[in-house]
Amino acid sequence: MALDKVKLTQPGALKSAAGEICLHLDDETRDNASRRLKSAKGHLEGVLRMLEDPDIYCIDVMKQIKAVQGALTKINEAVLRSHIRDHVATAAQRGDTDQVVDELMEALKYKA
Amino acid sequence: MALDKVKLTQPGALKSAAGEICLHLDDETRDNASRRLKSAKGHLEGVLRMLEDPDIYCIDVMKQIKAVQGALTKINEAVLRSHIRDHVATAAQRGDTDQVVDELMEALKYKA
Amino acid sequence: MALDKVKLTQPGALKSAAGEICLHLDDETRDNASRRLKSAKGHLEGVLRMLEDPDIYCIDVMKQIKAVQGALTKINEAVLRSHIRDHVATAAQRGDTDQVVDELMEALKYKA
Amino acid sequence: MALDKVKLTQPGALKSAAGEICLHLDDETRDNASRRLKSAKGHLEGVLRMLEDPDIYCIDVMKQIKAVQGALTKINEAVLRSHIRDHVATAAQRGDTDQVVDELMEALKYKA
Numbered sequence: 001m002a003l004d005k006v007k008l009t010q011p012g013a014l015k016s017a018a019g020e021i022c023l024h025l026d027d028e029t030r031d032n033a034s035r036r037l038k039s040a041k042g043h044l045e046g047v048l049r050m051l052e053d054p055d056i057y058c059i060d061v062m063k064q065i066k067a068v069q070g071a072l073t074k075i076n077e078a079v080l081r082s083h084i085r086d087h088v089a090t091a092a093q094r095g096d097t098d099q100v101v102d103e104l105m106e107a108l109k110y111k112a
Numbered sequence: 113m114a115l116d117k118v119k120l121t122q123p124g125a126l127k128s129a130a131g132e133i134c135l136h137l138d139d140e141t142r143d144n145a146s147r148r149l150k151s152a153k154g155h156l157e158g159v160l161r162m163l164e165d166p167d168i169y170c171i172d173v174m175k176q177i178k179a180v181q182g183a184l185t186k187i188n189e190a191v192l193r194s195h196i197r198d199h200v201a202t203a204a205q206r207g208d209t210d211q212v213v214d215e216l217m218e219a220l221k222y223k224a
Numbered sequence: 225m226a227l228d229k230v231k232l233t234q235p236g237a238l239k240s241a242a243g244e245i246c247l248h249l250d251d252e253t254r255d256n257a258s259r260r261l262k263s264a265k266g267h268l269e270g271v272l273r274m275l276e277d278p279d280i281y282c283i284d285v286m287k288q289i290k291a292v293q294g295a296l297t298k299i300n301e302a303v304l305r306s307h308i309r310d311h312v313a314t315a316a317q318r319g320d321t322d323q324v325v326d327e328l329m330e331a332l333k334y335k336a
Numbered sequence: 337m338a339l340d341k342v343k344l345t346q347p348g349a350l351k352s353a354a355g356e357i358c359l360h361l362d363d364e365t366r367d368n369a370s371r372r373l374k375s376a377k378g379h380l381e382g383v384l385r386m387l388e389d390p391d392i393y394c395i396d397v398m399k400q401i402k403a404v405q406g407a408l409t410k411i412n413e414a415v416l417r418s419h420i421r422d423h424v425a426t427a428a429q430r431g432d433t434d435q436v437v438d439e440l441m442e443a444l445k446y447k448a
Contacts, residue, residue, distance in 0.1 A: 083170035
């Protein structure tokens with residue numbers, strides 16, 4: 001809270017008053033993810049309306065859910081790309097390579 | 113529309129006034145999918161709120177989006193199971209095996 | 225063993241002397257899978273030779289292994305298609321729908 | 337070819353006589369990948385022998401092929417981990433971040 005945050009030269013990193021570097025999602029990727037997530041939410045609401053129809057066909061439901069998942073995958077790819085660029089590629093400079101690698105491998109593991 | 117639908121002995125199939133068999137998602141699976149989809153939508157709204165925080169960390173966003181995808185995958189598995197049971201396993205009886213197999217292979221292909 | 229097997233009218237099914245139906249992979253799909261699996265094995269041997277080079281680049285290894293996995297996925301899709309056509313679509317006729325559905329859902333789950 | 341290669345302090349990087357840095361898979365990961373790939377090849381040969389049996393069941397073939405794919409996925413994860421540690425985490429130091437990120441995103445895309 002009430003931290004005196006200073007933008008570092010590398011995007012997606014802040015230095016707190018205590019001098020600790022805080023990694024965070026860069027603003028452009030965050031706005032973009034937010035916009036596309038709202039669209040995915042609208043798509044999901046469409047699937048919910050489909051499910052009110054007692055005659056709906058299984059395959060049509062499956063296709064729509066997969067389309068939503070495809071949109072989420074694209075959002076995650078954009079977040080992943082900015083994470084690798086801003087935080088993974090700079091890990092050796094910060095000296096936290098082991099932690100950053102473990103964290104990334106863990107996040108990639110659960111690729112839905 | 114004003115069809116004189118008759119429930120057939122096999123769940124998830126209706127016969128229209130014209131005698132055409134209409135395959136559809138069985139009611140229990142449909143209600144269940146709807147309930148779980150509402151929960152996934154709530155989760156997605158939570159991710160949208162996360163993205164309002166300028167200090168949010170990429171890895172945390174990725175994990176939450178993957179969790180939503182995992183929930184969607186489970187919903188699709190339940191729909192797939194009821195589709196195979198009600199429509200694929202009965203295809204030889206109805207005589208539409210080729211069409212049902214093509215359709216299922218197509219739907220499985222896009223596994224997100 | 226020395227069973228008096230009789231080809232049933234549906235491909236991929238034999239009747240043993242005891243009258244038990246034995247489901248099996250149809251010959252054409254089996255030959256095709258065998259041929260393509262030999263090719264995937266050749267590809268894998270190529271990756272093994274790549275790995276003898278001390279200057280080999282990680283990304284090149286990853287791409288080749290993924291190419292082998294893609295070939296295996298295609299083989300499995302062909303086996304899956306013939307399984308659904310010959311054994312799943314006929315399950316209601318044989319009366320073993322529950323077992324066939326459980327087995328298929330289990331097999332699809334481990335989609336690598 | 338007749339390059340005067342010099343091991344750099346970071347593992348998995350060589351400097352050619354021309355002063356160009358050559359990224360390569362570190363020896364331990366390479367040996368490990370090679371050993372596990374030989375085992376996957378043996379498994380694949382086992383599946384080929386299975387396919388000689390005219391009574392083989394589709395689901396059993398699918399399970400074995402998926403097991404081979406699981407082994408290949410684990411090998412690729414080990415190669416990926418060493419690539420991220422040795423080459424991606426050091427990209428900002430070398431100054432080739434854009435290229436390394438594009439290459440990695442491309443490689444992750446084709447996750448089989």
